[in-house]
Amino acid sequence: MQAIVDPVELSEAGARAADAADPLAHCRERFRFPRIDGREVVYLTGNSLGLQPRGAPDAVIQELDDWARLGVLGHHDARDPWLTYHEQFRQPLATLVGALPHEVVAMNSLTVNLHLLMVSFYRPTPERFKIVIEGGAFPSDSYAAQTQASHHGFDPREAVVVVGPRVGEATIRTDDLEELLEREGDSIALVMLSGVNYLTGQWFEMERITRSARAHGCVVGWDLAHAVGNVPMRLHEWDVDFAVWCSYKYLNAGPGAVAGAFVHERHARAGLPRFAGWWGNDPSTRFEMQPDFVPREDADGWQLSNPPILSLAPLKASLAVFGEVGIEALRAKSVRLTGFMEGLLAERAGGRIAVNTPADPAQRGAQLSLVVKGAGRETRDRLEQAGVIVDFREPNVIRAAPAPLYVSYADVWRFVETLQSVLT
Numbered sequence: 001m002q003a004i005v006d007p008v009e010l011s012e013a014g015a016r017a018a019d020a021a022d023p024l025a026h027c028r029e030r031f032r033f034p035r036i037d038g039r040e041v042v043y044l045t046g047n048s049l050g051l052q053p054r055g056a057p058d059a060v061i062q063e064l065d066d067w068a069r070l071g072v073l074g075h076h077d078a079r080d081p082w083l084t085y086h087e088q089f090r091q092p093l094a095t096l097v098g099a100l101p102h103e104v105v106a107m108n109s110l111t112v113n114l115h116l117l118m119v120s121f122y123r124p125t126p127e128r129f130k131i132v133i134e135g136g137a138f139p140s141d142s143y144a145a146q147t148q149a150s151h152h153g154f155d156p157r158e159a160v161v162v163v164g165p166r167v168g169e170a171t172i173r174t175d176d177l178e179e180l181l182e183r184e185g186d187s188i189a190l191v192m193l194s195g196v197n198y199l200t201g202q203w204f205e206m207e208r209i210t211r212s213a214r215a216h217g218c219v220v221g222w223d224l225a226h227a228v229g230n231v232p233m234r235l236h237e238w239d240v241d242f243a244v245w246c247s248y249k250y251l252n253a254g255p256g257a258v259a260g261a262f263v264h265e266r267h268a269r270a271g272l273p274r275f276a277g278w279w280g281n282d283p284s285t286r287f288e289m290q291p292d293f294v295p296r297e298d299a300d301g302w303q304l305s306n307p308p309i310l311s312l313a314p315l316k317a318s319l320a321v322f323g324e325v326g327i328e329a330l331r332a333k334s335v336r337l338t339g340f341m342e343g344l345l346a347e348r349a350g351g352r353i354a355v356n357t358p359a360d361p362a363q364r365g366a367q368l369s370l371v372v373k374g375a376g377r378e379t380r381d382r383l384e385q386a387g388v389i390v391d392f393r394e395p396n397v398i399r400a401a402p403a404p405l406y407v408s409y410a411d412v413w414r415f416v417e418t419l420q421s422v423l424t
């Protein structure tokens with residue numbers, strides 16, 4: 001999984017040469033860039049909201065047109081019939097997360113999917129009721145864990161176990177997680193971490209953690225919000241129980257885009273309890289309108305409603321780009337591009353900037369989380385005025401994500417130059 005890469009020479013000429021030799025350079029043309037003062041920005045917030053694929057408007061307009069032309073007949077007669085519209089996402093999503101096509105489904109939004117899958121996969125007993133989440137988890141995940149625990153009658157202060165970094169460290173050691181499993185594994189029902197932590201950019205050792213947790217009899221679910229479209233994964237092979245993700249970060253499917261979910265095939269036929277809706281029913285009997293639910297025996301069986309076609313359409317444009325490029329090629333550029341950013345920052349601003357993200361490329365994706373001494377939100381604002389978009393998280397973290405689909409080495413150069421001048 002670890003890509004072997006040549007580092008890029010830490011200079012403007014190095015950046016230009018790397019762009020000229022970049023086999024993915026053309027992908028940039030597939031996206032629309034915001035402009036500030038007439039100039040394309042350096043966009044380092046693809047981990048928050050990915051840029052618009054140029055194919056997105058056409059994909060949406062096709063559905064608006066088919067709706068206008070066909071009305072209800074569009075369910076069968078649209079160019080991409082709505083009845084089966086969501087099925088076209090199975091293969092491309094499965095490829096991205098390393099799953100079998102029937103193990104994934106595009107549906108709902110992320111936190112909704114998290115709750116729906118916890119309904120099936122968090123089945124606490126008086127002996128085994130804890131949920132492990134990471135310290136510094138995204139608030140929504142933390143709320144979901146706490147309210148699921150209290151929904152089952154447990155005190156969330158006791159049921160939700162937070163594993164954090166050691167004092168003085170920024171990221172979480174897998175050894176510490178394993179030590180927790182060793183100590184409390186018998187009482188842990190669910191281990192639910194994010195694949196890549198949104199704040200530090202740490203890519204957890206997903207395979208190893210999944211194996212250890214399952215060996216202790218725990219269910220393992222991953223929130224892949226910052227991992228999907230960013231790092232390669234093998235959910236099926238790793239024997240992950242379930243996973244969820246959103247599609248508006250590295251997947252570039254637009255604000256509030258339709259999210260995704262993975263359910264390992266070994267659970268599909270297990271008759272797991274769930275909150276059901278008609279779209280999860282076996283399609284061969286769905287329209288018989290019978291009162292008793294017969295789930296489809298795959299990830300589709302967790303769907304509730306007929307899908308929002310207009311919101312799904314941009315995902316089609318986005319996944320088309322991923323399909324052409326492939327996550328492995330993307331990852332190879334990502335490792336090199338992020339390494340270039342890291343090297344430049346160390347050389348040009350090393351005294352003032354600490355990087356919270358792991359230095360090991362195998363433990364991070366396309367994001368560096370920077371703690372800039374004596375600087376806060378105003379640094380972000382000044383960068384924006386200079387045409388560089390990064391994001392700031394309280395109290396002092398600047399996140400910069402060189403998403404390899406559309407960020408160039410020259411962009412990274414411009415970012416570090418601009419940061420340096422803003423700081424002096």
Ligand SMILES: *Cc1c(COP(=O)(O)O)cnc(C)c1O
Nearest residue numbers: 110111138140194198223225246
């Ligand atoms: C972005 C993100 C969310 C956002 O949740 P939505 O339901 O899409 O609003 C939740 N969890 C994590 C880990 C995230 O990174």
